Amino acid sequence: MPTLLLHFANGEGNKFLKTLQDEYDGINDALLGRAANKDFVIVADQISTRRKMINAISSYEKDIILFLFSGHAGPEQLSLTDGEGDSDGIAGLLGKCKNLGLVILNGCSTVAQVKALLDHGIPVVIATSAPVGDETAAQFSISFFKELSNGKSIRASFEESIDIAKPYRDKKAYGKIQVNEILSRGLVTGQQKADTILWGIYYNKENEAFLDTWRLPVIVSASAHEDINKDITKALRGIAQKYTITTGVNSVLEKLPFLINEPIRNLFATRAETQEDNEFYDTPSWKRFQMILYGYRSIINLTTYVLLAELWDKSLQEGKQTNLSDECRQLIQSTLFTSRTSDQHHSNLALLLQLAQLLKDKQPPCFLTEISALLNDLLSKEPLKNAMEYLESKIANQDNIKTTLSTEAAMVRLCLDTEKNFSFILYSFGFMVNYSLTSVKDIELLKYRYRKSPSFWHQIIPLQIQIGYIVAQKVNNRQASDAPLDTTSIIFHRHGNGVPETYLNLSPFLLDKNALIKSPKADLHYLLSYSAEHQVFHYRRATSYIQVWPIRPKKKEVNENDTFFELVEDEHEEGSPLNFYPLLEDQLAAFSEQVLHQTHGAL
Incomplete structure (x- = not known):
């Protein structure tokens, strides 16, 4: 099983690192979900010693894909709980791990350890060439593992983590952060000036592709x-x-x-x-x-x-x-009155x-x-x-x-x-199973002299699915009531037969395109945006996360005194283009004045 070997240590007799526990917790939180999915195993030690590190590397030799050390360190050693761990000896042990792709040395001035690790065949090493603040190191490490856990490459995770760590860096800190290629730039040694590099990614030329191709594994079952x-x-x-x-x-x-x-x-x-x-x-x-x-x-x-x-x-x-x-x-305002398409x-x-x-x-x-x-x-x-x-x-x-x-x-x-x-x-x-959407397509007034009050015939289309087809295909669904519903509207109501007595009118937030163009069936859309400046509505088709319907006015001369609006985008065989841009504009204007206390043009 792919294994992440994570070792932490405050070192023998050294100043206590306050954020080492936070770093451990943050990395664990970042990786726990992926580990629960059995993408990899986490083997972590919060109080690492020389013996425990040697045993862990030897035990998981064939499975280790990533090694992290976090704590006090120097050019030639890692400071473990029971003493100094020789960097060359640790490099030799890690070099036997043939599936190891990445080593991270999150301590002070570890860049001098890089050459030995690369010489032993480690593809990529992240190290520092100067003292690193405790909080800065912790934030870099936590962010780096979060990005790796989210599926990002070494390079992308590194760059994002540098940006996260920068605000935590002491103003007296040690300068630039960059990617270094060992062979083309020469060997970085302990004699390098401390203010030239903070963190770096190191690799041999033949392993450059690892920066963009290596990722934490994702393992899914055959089923x-x-x-x-x-x-x-x-x-x-x-x-x-x-x-x-x-x-x-x-x-x-x-x-x-x-x-x-x-x-x-x-x-x-x-x-x-x-x-x-x-x-x-x-x-x-x-x-x-x-x-x-x-x-x-x-x-x-x-x-x-x-x-x-x-x-x-x-x-x-x-x-x-x-x-x-x-x-x-x-x-x-930012939801409705925008130019978003x-x-x-x-x-x-x-x-x-x-x-x-x-x-x-x-x-x-x-x-x-x-x-x-x-x-x-x-x-x-x-x-x-x-x-x-x-x-x-x-x-x-x-x-x-x-x-x-x-x-x-x-x-x-x-x-x-x-x-x-x-x-x-x-x-x-x-x-929401208690509620339904219905399209009110047409309303016919019925007035007879032998009746004191008129009644209303509604052509309504319930917008529901029934195991493989949409009830909205039903065209001649006419219902009578004593009170009219709102014309060409989408109403939200509790389930029931006939014309609902109580409901919410969702227009112009939702509309039935076919009710507007006088076409049978139904075609539900919801409002994405309205721009008064550009004179355009954008509606999303309910059956698609891609299709957007723009509605804008187009003036067409009838005579020198009169104009009317028509739909620019569609010509329809059934019915004729109606004057519904101003209808939608009027509805949204009424909403903005009543609810937002502003005219829609001011938005």
Whole structure:
């Protein structure tokens, strides 16, 4: 089993290193998850002696892939708990470890030990050529192992860790930090000036590729592919049990609102021989990883837009403008009123938490009755907090993550870990099985003289999935009611038959494109951004983490006095382009004036 040999020592009679324990704890925390996944074994000793180090190197000789010493050191020795360990002797022992790729000597002035290690065949050595501050050394080491654990190369981990360590460096410290190539620059000796180098990466020319190719191993079992969707299935079963859904996992999926269940359906859909041209996400891949993140963002986005609609409605009901904190106002502005054309690297979690905090104690209670319990869980349950932190970090660092995926095993592990954390979120938002999304496409007024009041016929489309197809394909679903719903809107309501009596209107945050262009069926989109300066809305299609629909006005002359707007991007056979850019603009303007106390143009 690949082994990381980590030895720490304060040395005999030396000044006590206060942060050595912190360094040990930080490295252990960075590596523990990977070790639990059985990618490697950690063999650590916090009070290393000469005998214990010799025995450990000999015992794990065939398995050691990385060796760290942290503590007091000098040009020719490592200061161990029972005395000085001769550097040449230690180099000879490490040279017998044929799988050893990296040695880190995190002590003072260890660069003179480098030549012996390289001569014994060690590919890469990290060492120092000057005294290093205790706190600085600890922070460098902790950061370096965090980056390695995240799949980065030696070079990338080193460069990131140098940036982390710099703020901790004493102003009297010893100058530059750089990468050194032994053979091309000549042997670095103890006679080198102490202020020229602090940390360095050392290697022989033939091993230069190790800087960018060597990584901590990722090991997955032969059955790992069979674990795909297991955690999501477990979460769905947990939701079924919690909310007494006796008909199984498929029924849970059906009951979840379309914006949530569509990404999950994509993760479960399996490729058939006749569907080679379609996108599928049922095997470990970068696209599956992105679809899982999209599933997470969809949960956060829907909840956020529900709370924004709730905030707007309460402000209208109270007949006064909403009193928002500056932070909440800024988050709303940065979420809605931007020129962003993609949300692939963006999450609305911060805004969701702000809105939940604002609305949880409002009277009358929120339409989303579970909001107080949800907020408490998000802020207090450690596994849930860890899952959110994991997913948020993956959203923010997708570009860097992609560069670390050097093997198929790494991709499999990334997908499994991301799915596991997503499943925590899915279960916590399981109360969404109580709610549905419906598209209100058309409303017809019915007025007869023998009736005192008019009634209304609504063409509505429930946006749900039913085991392999979408109910939204149903076109002639007409329902009567005594009160009209909002025209061309997406409403959020509890499950039930007929026209719901209570609901939240999620427009313009969500819209049915086909309701606007007078086309049958439904095509759900959610708002990414609106820029008054550029006169453009951007809406994300709910069925894709890639497709974005820009809506902007285009003036077309009818006569010298009149103009009308049409959709620039699409020409439709069914129906005709409608004047819906100003419709969306009016809705968002009304929201910004009521909730943000600003005209949308000022944003």
